[in-house]
Amino acid sequence: MKTKHNLILYTFLFLLPFCGFAQNDLPSVWAQIERNNLTLQAVQQQVTALKIENKIGLTPENPEVEFAYLWGNPSAVGNRMDFSVTQSFDFPLVYAQKSKIANLKNEQSDLEYKKEQRAVYEQAGKLYYHIVYQNVRINDMQTCLGHLTGIAHSYQKKLEAGEITIFDYNKVRLTALNMEQELRHAETEREALLLELSQLNGGKMIDITTAEFPNMEFTSDFEQWYSQIEKNNPMLAWLHKEMEINEKQIRLSQASWAPQLMAGYMREQIPSESFQGIKVGITLPLWNNLNTIKQKKMQNSAINMMIYDEKNQFFNHLKTQFTLVSNLGQQIASYQTALEEISQFDLLLEALEKGEIDLVNYLLEYSIYHESHERLFEMQLDAAQKYLELQLYE
Numbered sequence: 001m002k003t004k005h006n007l008i009l010y011t012f013l014f015l016l017p018f019c020g021f022a023q024n025d026l027p028s029v030w031a032q033i034e035r036n037n038l039t040l041q042a043v044q045q046q047v048t049a050l051k052i053e054n055k056i057g058l059t060p061e062n063p064e065v066e067f068a069y070l071w072g073n074p075s076a077v078g079n080r081m082d083f084s085v086t087q088s089f090d091f092p093l094v095y096a097q098k099s100k101i102a103n104l105k106n107e108q109s110d111l112e113y114k115k116e117q118r119a120v121y122e123q124a125g126k127l128y129y130h131i132v133y134q135n136v137r138i139n140d141m142q143t144c145l146g147h148l149t150g151i152a153h154s155y156q157k158k159l160e161a162g163e164i165t166i167f168d169y170n171k172v173r174l175t176a177l178n179m180e181q182e183l184r185h186a187e188t189e190r191e192a193l194l195l196e197l198s199q200l201n202g203g204k205m206i207d208i209t210t211a212e213f214p215n216m217e218f219t220s221d222f223e224q225w226y227s228q229i230e231k232n233n234p235m236l237a238w239l240h241k242e243m244e245i246n247e248k249q250i251r252l253s254q255a256s257w258a259p260q261l262m263a264g265y266m267r268e269q270i271p272s273e274s275f276q277g278i279k280v281g282i283t284l285p286l287w288n289n290l291n292t293i294k295q296k297k298m299q300n301s302a303i304n305m306m307i308y309d310e311k312n313q314f315f316n317h318l319k320t321q322f323t324l325v326s327n328l329g330q331q332i333a334s335y336q337t338a339l340e341e342i343s344q345f346d347l348l349l350e351a352l353e354k355g356e357i358d359l360v361n362y363l364l365e366y367s368i369y370h371e372s373h374e375r376l377f378e379m380q381l382d383a384a385q386k387y388l389e390l391q392l393y394e
Contacts, residue, residue, distance in 0.1 A: 036202030043116045047109045054105040063087045078271030086264030101248045108241045114234040127197045129384040134190040135211040141183040148176040213380045216329050229393040239307045250296045321389045328383035
């Protein structure tokens, strides 16, 4: 019995919170959600529609067909019939600039999807780490409950043999009961989190059995790390595309100062004679483009300031998260090492069995050890939530 208890306590001390097997790591959960998430599917369809819309206006305007039948007065002069077909078109440079703008807007549409995708990933990541947290706690409490149940059985036999009082037996039973209720609550929380995660996965359940927090080892050189992930900021990429679009629109405005050409066929017929031939013309852009180039240049300046501001905020935010995660990782490692050095469950159980400590002190010590592990798990959850920000950009 003693050997069995020691084995259980050894497992409790050294394997928690590292027990469990990562059957569903976060990247695989993200991959499932991207396939099944209804919001992302709707956004993808909107992006497809926007890409089609961006291509509108890249072809010449519709041809114009005119027909006129005029009655003569007096009637002796006869009737007149006119017919014409005309087509207007811009210079090739205008169409080239419009096509480049449409392509950039399509790339922007893809970035809109990435921004929505990142929001869904962030929500899923938070749920994932809370589920892992509950899994770790459940494993911990199951081990504790198994040990307390063993002691309760042992004390029941002592009670039947008249070696202890009912009060000692009830203390063990009450401690085990409290642990059982805490375990049931954690299991209920886990089920609720899994249901919430399934909603992100299009109603399909994902069974997260992992009871291990992520390995947060990364380079200590923030500048080097940041240089690799800056390009993964969808908002920053969107602003750069907006700048390119604005520059192309300036060139489009400059190209639009060229006259719009018009060509076609015209026929005019009266009773005694008829006329037919080609019809040409131009549209002079005297008014429509006034102040357009000036407005676009001012807009460029504003976008430049937004890019600078976004870069600063992004850099400072990630540097803060990077530093926090790094410090938390060191704190967790130190705290965990200290717990391993201090926690001597096997010696505690041996002292109880030899009568060196009473049951009250044993249960008190056991409770302190359990609360210390709970504190460790909370620290790991906090670090994982902050590490999630870095994962989203990696």
